[in-house]
Amino acid sequence: MSAAAGENAPPPEMNYISEVVLKKRKNNEDWAIRRKLQLQERAKRSKFGNSFIKKPEQLIREYRDKELDFVQMKSRVKLKRRTPVAQDSRLLFVIRIRGKNDMHPKSRKLLYSLRLRKIFSGVFVKASKGMMEILQKVEPYVTYGYPSMKSVKDLIYKKGIVKIGKERVPLTDNNIVEQELGQHNIICIEDIVNEIASVGPQFKTVTRFLSPFKLNNPDKALRGKKKRFEDGGDSGNRLDRINDLIGKMN
Missing domain, CATH: 3.30.1390.20 (Ribosomal protein L30/L7)
Incomplete structure (x- = not known):
């Protein structure tokens, strides 16, 4: 191919995005940011409920x-x-x-x-x-x-209900009682009932367990x-x- 033919060849096509598409994309990003802020504000208000903003007369009354x-x-x-x-x-x-x-x-x-x-x-x-x-x-x-x-x-x-670690568990299993209170000779749910009803020597231990x-x-x-x-x-x-x-x- 001659030098002249190379000079007259059409330039390669370039990928481009129209101005309309760019503006639309920017608007969508702006809307997404505003929406995120709105949701964060709504979540904050929901968390604090009606007490989030109190009127002066309400504060005085309280x-x-x-x-x-x-x-x-x-x-x-x-x-x-x-x-x-x-x-x-x-x-x-x-x-x-x-x-x-x-x-x-x-x-x-x-x-x-x-x-x-x-x-x-x-x-x-x-x-x-x-x-x-x-x-x-x-x-x-x-x-x-x-x-x-x-x-x-x-x-x-x-x-x-008893708390085992960080988990709240219904008191339905004697094995749990024996595991947690066995050292106090309390090995079943009925023992807990009797200890509380009689205000026995392990009353405080048992009531704190519940x-x-x-x-x-x-x-x-x-x-x-x-x-x-x-x-x-x-x-x-x-x-x-x-x-x-x-x-x-x-």
Whole structure:
């Protein structure tokens, strides 16, 4: 091929993208970025719920409710009200029935010390003088009483949950009990029932082995009033009538 023919040959075709396609691609990328930011913002709002942005009047109301709760707590302690204690029982079952934004931090801390972090959770505790004082301080948020052997057994067999490592496991296997509590001569679920019902020497070990009981909403069994049970409300000591409530929530 001559030099002249080479010079007259058409240039090789080059791949190119039209300006319209480039603009469309850029618009799509911009839209994707905006959409990602929108989804992140939505997720953040969903995580925090309605409390993500609170109005000033809501913050003021919550602050006043918390301060009022603290004042009322001190008043209850000063009353030194005689708390009836069943002579034949040292066992109490405590249920958290309310309490959220209106609680003073001290009330919340006491509930957490009882492991009552959620509404309608319940725990077994020993009916000591110190425990009665704690329950008096958080009285508007809990109800409690003296469970029967039947209630203890039904709760453990129906709602018993234990934590093995990081996993929550239903209490249905005696092998788990023997593995975790065998060194305390507790080798089956029935041993757990008896230890709790009798408030035996391993009571604390056994109750700590159990997770707080997650109970059902009792519907109309609670009146929604902060008055004490003996005054027509929901909170405070129900004595042996706690068994009626356990039956409706178990």
